[in-house]
Amino acid sequence: MSNVLLILSSPRGEASLSTKVARSLADAIAGQRDASLTVRDLGANPPAHIDSEFVVAATAPSENPTEAQKAAAEESDRLIAEIAAADTLVIGAAMINFAVTSPLKSWFDRIAVRGKTFRYTETGPEGLLKGKKAYVVMASAGVYSDGPTKAIDFASPYIRHMLGFMGITDVEVIRVEGLAFGAEAAEKAISGAMARAGALAEAHGQALAA
Template identity: 55%
Template sequence: MSSILLLTSSPRAESASTSIATELAERIKGQSAGSVIVHRDLAANPLPHIDDLFTAAIRKPAEERTAQEAAAVKTSDELVDELLAADTVVIGTGLINFNIYSSLKTWIDNVARAGRTFKYTESGPVGLATGKKVYVVLASGGVYSQGPAVAMNHAVPYLKSVLGFLGIADLEVIYVEGLAFGAEAAEKAISAAKARAEELAVAA
């Protein structure tokens, strides 16, 4: 049985990134009997930002944490467990101010844990969340995969860097872009993204 972790982060009710990411996760699930989807809607159920109590707690062994510290790190532990258990991760996000939604960034802050998803060694940091495939559905009003605005796309380089740091290097990006260029352009962008998602799901 495989586990698919679906992370959606758009606050928009009619979100292209959410709908296509969800559809992709369902299609991948259909490729393997017994597969399950664990869905975190990071916009509808925002995660707590890390704070002093959290950073103190994660530096201690679990048995040495106070009740307050244990409570502060409980959600993070659950998120890390979900990530480590997943064979596939599907992420839906919009490009906002040239990067990912803050709700998704908070998820990353909660799962980037020394000793759990990465470790430090004499030769440098080593990712521990290995053996996973990640699909990122990235929606944007403009075009950022190519052309003059590509340098302003900080979302994809950031996700590749931070997930790679955790040991996840196998990443595919599905762009849903040009959504602000009128109804016809948006329809074409969504159709192309859905077709690409279907191709990737069949190959999964």
């Protein structure tokens, strides 16, 4: 059975466009087959920022962990189990101050754990979450897909890198961008992203059927 994991991370609740497009894509992919869909809304329920208890639990676990260390390990393990069980990942990402939202950063901080999602080998790091497909829906007021502003998009290259670091290299980015460039441009950006999401969902289904 196929498992789709939808990660949402906007602070804008129902107004979020990354959520709208990512949800539509995840629903379309999950609806094609007998797939389960798990939704983790990091915007609504942000993972706590990592702290010293997490660092001990993740990097040098004690034989007698404190309650806080146990809780930190459990939270990481729960989030890691969720992504490990998924074959398809859909991430809705809002650009906030040229980067990802802090809940999405905290999620990556909690799941990038040595020995669980990556390991070090003699030739460098190796991701352990292989064989997954990821779609990243990136919403922004400005346009970052091309031109001089491409260099100040610290969100999508970061997401792509973190996924690759953990072994997820098949990543498609769908942009909902230029949302601040007037109502017409915004409408065009949203309808273009929705159409792209529809086409990607169809291609996803065809690839699985082939």
